[in-house]
Amino acid sequence: MVHFISIGQFINSIFHFSGHQNAGNAAAAASTVQAAATSSAIAASTSSSSITAALISSTSAALTSPTSDAASSTFISTAVASSSSSSSSSSTSTATVSNSTTQAVSGCEALIQALTFPDQQVSVVSCEDITAGTALTLPSGPSNCNGGSVQIDIRRITLNVVTSYASSNYVEVWLPTGQDAWNGRFMATDNKGLSGCPSYDDMIYTSSLGFSVVGDNGGHNNTEYLGMDAQQFLDNNELVIDWSYRARHAAVVAGKQVIKTNYGQAASYNYMIGCSNGGRQALQSAQMYPEDFDGIIAGSSASDFNHHIDWSGRMYVLTGADESDAKYLTYDDWVIVHNEVLNQCDEALDGVADGIIEDSTICDFNATTLTCVDGQTDNCLTYEQTSTVWNVFSQLYDQDGNLYYPRLSPGAELYASTNGVLHGVQGHVSDWVGRAVWNSSTWDPSTLSQTDYTQADDTDELHGTVSSFNSDLSAFHAAGKKLIMYHGLMDPAITAENSQRYYLNVARDMNLDHTGLDDFLRYFRISGMYHCTGGIGAWAFGQNGNAQNGTSNVVWDIVNWVEQGEAPDTMTGTKFVNDNPTQGVEFERHHCRFPYRTTYSGQGDSADPDNWSCILIDDWQECGVYNVPRLC
Numbered sequence: 001m002v003h004f005i006s007i008g009q010f011i012n013s014i015f016h017f018s019g020h021q022n023a024g025n026a027a028a029a030a031s032t033v034q035a036a037a038t039s040s041a042i043a044a045s046t047s048s049s050s051i052t053a054a055l056i057s058s059t060s061a062a063l064t065s066p067t068s069d070a071a072s073s074t075f076i077s078t079a080v081a082s083s084s085s086s087s088s089s090s091s092t093s094t095a096t097v098s099n100s101t102t103q104a105v106s107g108c109e110a111l112i113q114a115l116t117f118p119d120q121q122v123s124v125v126s127c128e129d130i131t132a133g134t135a136l137t138l139p140s141g142p143s144n145c146n147g148g149s150v151q152i153d154i155r156r157i158t159l160n161v162v163t164s165y166a167s168s169n170y171v172e173v174w175l176p177t178g179q180d181a182w183n184g185r186f187m188a189t190d191n192k193g194l195s196g197c198p199s200y201d202d203m204i205y206t207s208s209l210g211f212s213v214v215g216d217n218g219g220h221n222n223t224e225y226l227g228m229d230a231q232q233f234l235d236n237n238e239l240v241i242d243w244s245y246r247a248r249h250a251a252v253v254a255g256k257q258v259i260k261t262n263y264g265q266a267a268s269y270n271y272m273i274g275c276s277n278g279g280r281q282a283l284q285s286a287q288m289y290p291e292d293f294d295g296i297i298a299g300s301s302a303s304d305f306n307h308h309i310d311w312s313g314r315m316y317v318l319t320g321a322d323e324s325d326a327k328y329l330t331y332d333d334w335v336i337v338h339n340e341v342l343n344q345c346d347e348a349l350d351g352v353a354d355g356i357i358e359d360s361t362i363c364d365f366n367a368t369t370l371t372c373v374d375g376q377t378d379n380c381l382t383y384e385q386t387s388t389v390w391n392v393f394s395q396l397y398d399q400d401g402n403l404y405y406p407r408l409s410p411g412a413e414l415y416a417s418t419n420g421v422l423h424g425v426q427g428h429v430s431d432w433v434g435r436a437v438w439n440s441s442t443w444d445p446s447t448l449s450q451t452d453y454t455q456a457d458d459t460d461e462l463h464g465t466v467s468s469f470n471s472d473l474s475a476f477h478a479a480g481k482k483l484i485m486y487h488g489l490m491d492p493a494i495t496a497e498n499s500q501r502y503y504l505n506v507a508r509d510m511n512l513d514h515t516g517l518d519d520f521l522r523y524f525r526i527s528g529m530y531h532c533t534g535g536i537g538a539w540a541f542g543q544n545g546n547a548q549n550g551t552s553n554v555v556w557d558i559v560n561w562v563e564q565g566e567a568p569d570t571m572t573g574t575k576f577v578n579d580n581p582t583q584g585v586e587f588e589r590h591h592c593r594f595p596y597r598t599t600y601s602g603q604g605d606s607a608d609p610d611n612w613s614c615i616l617i618d619d620w621q622e623c624g625v626y627n628v629p630r631l632c
């Protein structure tokens, strides 16, 4: 039942709970107020397919109102609740739609009137039916959040979901509107970096596959800087908690309610896709809210978050700022290092001289060979520089010798030298350690030390357990949920060895061997892939919109696993010529799930994935092989 209020009440209510919001959400709320106050938007909206209106739904109102089912039943006379179209197709590229419906409500106004949000305080900011090709912008947010165009017709409803006394979350829910356009499923997306941007790219991609999708700003709008920063974390721990986990869960709860009302039925299955910080958010959902999703894709995860930031920040301390520092390496110096890494670990370990170290975790790189000897001046490094290389490839330990974070993956160093990891201060390190951990705007990243590491650990619970490294997935497992992890082995920003470490921790702490883990957790190591996407390897397997033209599609893989019980044993990556699908396939590889190693047969064309197979790593639980330090 709709709880309409007068414009005066509405304005007072908005300001009541937006008074402590961050600037972006407050601005969004203010613009809504203006629209409602100046154009009588609610009344006028009856003949418009695009309206801006607002609805306040409080817990107390919900408790005294009919249930959302009853409320929405008024508007679902035209609903087509078909569930008879299921089939048992096992195709990995065309997973079967389990059900589909037309709209249960006839338009935005009807949807807004039907919406209730039990146990949440939500205002509808806007609702509009938009057509394929419409460019996306984030209202009241930084321009660098904008990007892309929707590929199908959708109903786009935006919400302000209160998350605490001092914060709220900007949420977008996209509802496919064409006849049978919805595939009956729900997909949640992520936030990248410390960003306050909805992941429009992932929303565009997964909605084009027929999902109803939700995105949100993680509880704060970032500033223009890279679109990845979080200067608002200063003096506002509620925003930190939102970004850590609370905003995601709130968006999912609200999004499910919108879907249920719009279509007259809940989604048949609920999914999440995330990469980088979104991979961290995805793992945290499995750890904290095992009922939120039936299937989760967690890519290139920034889990063990505090230690990841410690590790990232340490790179600046290890490498120095520029060539005035004797320990600094230029790009040309890193080329020398990269060539020596390949010399030691490419063909020598995997049998194929293709610049890709198939399993970089077994590369026991010896940097001492890089040092200039006997008057040598070319193609070598000084002793100080060699020490830097050694340090960059070392793991991070605490003062008691406990592992904090694994090393940079050998092979990733060249890309790391061009994307900022090995050159200068990384902005998100200052924002996190300075503003979130120390609540300081003047913290100097060159002073990073164990003191900072300890403070970050000590504030982890305060920050909503942002570490996201709980290896007890018992509740998730018991609920029958499925988790696919993947990580590029040439990832310069977040070392893939940490994802392997998480897998090992889950095995250890849940006392499961790999066959037991196979029931609910499968981790794919993607050789030659950079951070989440791109690289010299076979990196396209449907993990994002740029990777959807390959043979495998991880989205349909998780769907088939959840809905058909067909678990993926390998993830076929495709490398297109010049990364352009129109130019054809350069090569493919069947990436194995850990603890299997993707292994060349030694015969035949290495570009043919059938000349590779998955060989079980016998001592995988030893957390490392040869002389490589333990990963757990």
Ligand SMILES: [Ca+2]
Pocket: 346, 347, 350, 351, 352, 353, 354, 355, 356, 357, 358
């Ligand atoms: Ca190779």
